[in-house]
Amino acid sequence: MKNDRSTILLKSVKRxxxxxxxxxxxxxxxxxxxxxxSELFRSLSIPQQHIVFNLIEDIEQKGILLSQLDENDFLxxxxxxxxxxxxxxxxxxxxxxxxxxxxxxPDGQAEILLEKMKNEExxxxxxxxxxxxxxxxxxxxxxxxxxxxxxTAKEAIISLQKEHMDVEMPFYLxxxxxxxxxxxxxxxRQLVVVPPETPLKEFMTTDVFSVTTDTDQEEVAKIVARYDxxxxxxxxxxxxxxxxxxxxxxxxxxRQEATEDILKMxxxxxxxxxxxxxxxxxxxRLPWLFxxxxxxxxxxxxxxxxxxxxxxxxxxxxxxxxxxxxGGNIGTQSSTIVVRGLATGRFNVRDIWSVVSKEFLIGFIxxxxxxxxxxxxxxFRYNTAAVAFSAGLAVLSSMSVAALIGSLVPMLFVRIxxxxxxxxxxxxxxxxxxxxxxxxxxxxxxxxxI
Amino acid sequence: MKNDRSTILLKSVKRxxxxxxxxxxxxxxxxxxxxxxSELFRSLSIPQQHIVFNLIEDIEQKGILLSQLDENDFLxxxxxxxxxxxxxxxxxxxxxxxxxxxxxxPDGQAEILLEKMKNEExxxxxxxxxxxxxxxxxxxxxxxxxxxxxxTAKEAIISLQKEHMDVEMPFYLxxxxxxxxxxxxxxxRQLVVVPPETPLKEFMTTDVFSVTTDTDQEEVAKIVARYDxxxxxxxxxxxxxxxxxxxxxxxxxxRQEATEDILKMxxxxxxxxxxxxxxxxxxxRLPWLFxxxxxxxxxxxxxxxxxxxxxxxxxxxxxxxxxxxxGGNIGTQSSTIVVRGLATGRFNVRDIWSVVSKEFLIGFIxxxxxxxxxxxxxxFRYNTAAVAFSAGLAVLSSMSVAALIGSLVPMLFVRIxxxxxxxxxxxxxxxxxxxxxxxxxxxxxxxxxI
Numbered sequence: 015m016k017n018d019r020s021t022i023l024l025k026s027v028k029r030x031x032x033x034x035x036x037x038x039x040x041x042x043x044x045x046x047x048x049x050x051x052s053e054l055f056r057s058l059s060i061p062q063q064h065i066v067f068n069l070i071e072d073i074e075q076k077g078i079l080l081s082q083l084d085e086n087d088f089l090x091x092x093x094x095x096x097x098x099x100x101x102x103x104x105x106x107x108x109x110x111x112x113x114x115x116x117x118x119x120p121d122g123q124a125e126i127l128l129e130k131m132k133n134e135e136x137x138x139x140x141x142x143x144x145x146x147x148x149x150x151x152x153x154x155x156x157x158x159x160x161x162x163x164x165x166t167a168k169e170a171i172i173s174l175q176k177e178h179m180d181v182e183m184p185f186y187l188x189x190x191x192x193x194x195x196x197x198x199x200x201x202x203r204q205l206v207v208v209p210p211e212t213p214l215k216e217f218m219t220t221d222v223f224s225v226t227t228d229t230d231q232e233e234v235a236k237i238v239a240r241y242d243x244x245x246x247x248x249x250x251x252x253x254x255x256x257x258x259x260x261x262x263x264x265x266x267x268x269r270q271e272a273t274e275d276i277l278k279m280x281x282x283x284x285x286x287x288x289x290x291x292x293x294x295x296x297x298x299r300l301p302w303l304f305x306x307x308x309x310x311x312x313x314x315x316x317x318x319x320x321x322x323x324x325x326x327x328x329x330x331x332x333x334x335x336x337x338x339x340x341g342g343n344i345g346t347q348s349s350t351i352v353v354r355g356l357a358t359g360r361f362n363v364r365d366i367w368s369v370v371s372k373e374f375l376i377g378f379i380x381x382x383x384x385x386x387x388x389x390x391x392x393x394f395r396y397n398t399a400a401v402a403f404s405a406g407l408a409v410l411s412s413m414s415v416a417a418l419i420g421s422l423v424p425m426l427f428v429r430i431x432x433x434x435x436x437x438x439x440x441x442x443x444x445x446x447x448x449x450x451x452x453x454x455x456x457x458x459x460x461x462x463x464i
Numbered sequence: 465m466k467n468d469r470s471t472i473l474l475k476s477v478k479r480x481x482x483x484x485x486x487x488x489x490x491x492x493x494x495x496x497x498x499x500x501x502s503e504l505f506r507s508l509s510i511p512q513q514h515i516v517f518n519l520i521e522d523i524e525q526k527g528i529l530l531s532q533l534d535e536n537d538f539l540x541x542x543x544x545x546x547x548x549x550x551x552x553x554x555x556x557x558x559x560x561x562x563x564x565x566x567x568x569x570p571d572g573q574a575e576i577l578l579e580k581m582k583n584e585e586x587x588x589x590x591x592x593x594x595x596x597x598x599x600x601x602x603x604x605x606x607x608x609x610x611x612x613x614x615x616t617a618k619e620a621i622i623s624l625q626k627e628h629m630d631v632e633m634p635f636y637l638x639x640x641x642x643x644x645x646x647x648x649x650x651x652x653r654q655l656v657v658v659p660p661e662t663p664l665k666e667f668m669t670t671d672v673f674s675v676t677t678d679t680d681q682e683e684v685a686k687i688v689a690r691y692d693x694x695x696x697x698x699x700x701x702x703x704x705x706x707x708x709x710x711x712x713x714x715x716x717x718x719r720q721e722a723t724e725d726i727l728k729m730x731x732x733x734x735x736x737x738x739x740x741x742x743x744x745x746x747x748x749r750l751p752w753l754f755x756x757x758x759x760x761x762x763x764x765x766x767x768x769x770x771x772x773x774x775x776x777x778x779x780x781x782x783x784x785x786x787x788x789x790x791g792g793n794i795g796t797q798s799s800t801i802v803v804r805g806l807a808t809g810r811f812n813v814r815d816i817w818s819v820v821s822k823e824f825l826i827g828f829i830x831x832x833x834x835x836x837x838x839x840x841x842x843x844f845r846y847n848t849a850a851v852a853f854s855a856g857l858a859v860l861s862s863m864s865v866a867a868l869i870g871s872l873v874p875m876l877f878v879r880i881x882x883x884x885x886x887x888x889x890x891x892x893x894x895x896x897x898x899x900x901x902x903x904x905x906x907x908x909x910x911x912x913x914i
Contacts, residue, residue: 020812021812021814047690047691049690049691049692050690053809171656174653174656174657175656175657185635185652185694202635202652202653202656203624203652205656206621206624206625206652206655206656207624207625238715239712239715239716239719240497240499240500241497241499242499242712244635244694244711261694261711261712261715262689262692262711264715265688265689265711265714265715265718266689268715268718268719268722269689269718269722269808272718272719272722272726273804273808275726276722276725276726276729276800276804277800277801277804279726279800280796280797280800280801281793281796281797282797282800282801286801286804286805286808286810292822292825292826292829295822295826296826296829296830299794299797299826299830300830300833302793302797303790303793303794303797303830303834306789306790306793307786307789307790307834307837307838309785309786309789310785310786310787310789310790310838311786311838311841313782313785313786313789314782314783314785314786314841317779317781317782317784317785318779318782318845321778321779321782324778324779324781325775325778328771328774328775328778328781329767329768329771329774330781331767331774331778331780331781331784332763332764332767332768332771333764334767334781334784334785335759335760335763335764335767335784335788335897335901336757336759336760336761336763336764337760338785338788338789339756339757339759339760339763339788339893339894339897340753340756340757340760342792343731343752343753343756343893344749344753346730346731347730347731347732347749347752347753350726350727350729350730350732351727351730351732351736354723354726354727354736355736358719358723358736359503360736362470362471364471372742372745375742376742376745376746376749379742379746380746380749380750380753383750384753384757387757388757388760388761391761391764395768443789443793444789447785447789451785
């Protein structure tokens, strides 16, 4: 349904652009949310994007559109933007989003923009640009409401009306001492339900979850999700309140981290580059395939080593795909479960032995099932018990070992602080290819005496 | 860091349980958030869980703990709970969470609980139980603030203080007409900044994003994320406001959907079952491996068919792993990109040909690179141009076709309304195994004339 709606929007806009029907276009643009416009922009040429962008009257709508564009679209569009109107949009955006956009621009252009912005705004943005992209400091907003602990509820409401009109999502009021250190938090809701003269310190919650500016964004997101809060305060090294991370950013973090993990496990980089050039995509995918290529070459060397046996009993080669395939697939199952289990907190590194031994047991049971099946196929085809038994045993061994490696490797990687998602794919897959082939030929040469 | 903290908590609680140090335990439990207790419970036996649960004094803390437990832990714990205290906890929980828990229980137990609950609460829960689990109706809360359009800001604040104390996250006030139909929305923030006598209709936003009770939860989550809102209203078939879905549930939906997609692509079911029994895990993983087994058996039949050629040139078997491996891996890359691209809205089914042709091109380029590499290895080993060329060409063909299939299949599945994540894994992997082997042997028999 959503897709239909966006397809209709795209078609209408393209038709109106062809006809140069500016009045109609302006009407459609006016009614469309910035987030929907950003999706539309993916399918427009850069000159078309400029026409549509210039028809937007609302500065906030422009800001939402810009901050939701894909990196490439944003860079393409921003090149042709008039500096003054660009600055105007940046000043109206939440400071974290503005810093995000400016951080993507070439240094020269970024400097010009920062110079043109009002001092107050550009200071905030420059401060944010100093933090790592994926730390709490890099994703926090510096517009928040901080009040002294002896402020009354009534005074707090007045300050909301007068001073804090630009705060993005004002659901919490943070209470600070004279040095700006975080003491507690009140909700906007509490503010309207207590008697107006009550000072904040009498009803604030002092047990506040907070993070520091260098906390990893994934950790921040987990805290917000775990305790069902709408924003988490960020303090600097002196415990001074520096900003807040809001729940809308947390959603983006989770989606981004899930995408990263999925892509890394498949060996296609960390970020979604498919909207970019063929050359860039190719370059990103090359290394992982190289790992798999090395695995294949080692398997080649192993089989080559057993060539004498193969010449005698050539049909043995026919079992290579099924043994490699079954091993590879159960290995992927085990490593996927462990990597996702670690990412979502279902598994803890301290449970390494219970997890690995369980995976091994599952691999063994499934190996028995499929070993029997493949053995039966072999017996049916060649009517030689030794061949059937060798094939079955090879499937069983390969699947058990693959489940073991698939679960053990990511756990060990986490212990030595290597990201399991990025390392597991190539490492596990190539090792299993090599081990499967080796196990198979060792078994057949022993059992068949060739 | 978080892991350290939870490990320390677990160790202390276990030590105190061993020593029967109830007073100390009660203190620790009192200071620990329900969400942290639920994690702790994963590592406690059921009798230990009961001891700790009974030490909790705060009913809300009990509710948070219960709603965050894994399904199995919850069922184990709930069996031994005293009915009256269980009912008390359920009554204090948000109605969507209560419905979730009751929905997991055996019918008999659920009925007893619903009967014992206050009518008002049990009606809400029973109503929610009628909706599909993964629809907006199944995840919405029915506690929300709905006021008539001529209510003044001041009256609205008074109603917040008196009537709506139990509303979970009161950031929006919904404005309805006399039939309960949704007309607009105000934020709590607006309420405190407008003059007290202003009626809601004068400052409410009338352009409200809403969903219907049968909207899929993933769609709901996307709307909340797209428009950066904290809650989305849910209307029934008569446009009457029935509930709201809040942002905390949206986070859970995204995490759950990402986990589902990851697990489905690896062929390990939809839900995280590894905390369950070995038998259950084995049963879930069996079918996907069966698809791969069928693929392996077909590859077996193909190689078997070419046995005569293999007997003459046995070393040809040595290239099977690398050709299968390279094809399989690039196929996984392509299908992962497409499945995730579709899930996150980066790709649209209407772009099918541009996506697929780009993937094919990337497959072709990477195939040239690795085909040349493997051809060189073959030339180096056997010093026969025809063999080297055959191996290289097989790698090139297999990788190009694999990229094509890997991107085309999920796109086609979406078109015919099959979940691409669940179908892509087994289907793509097995097809590529079969096709790679077939391409290879067709090439070598033709080119080497055997």
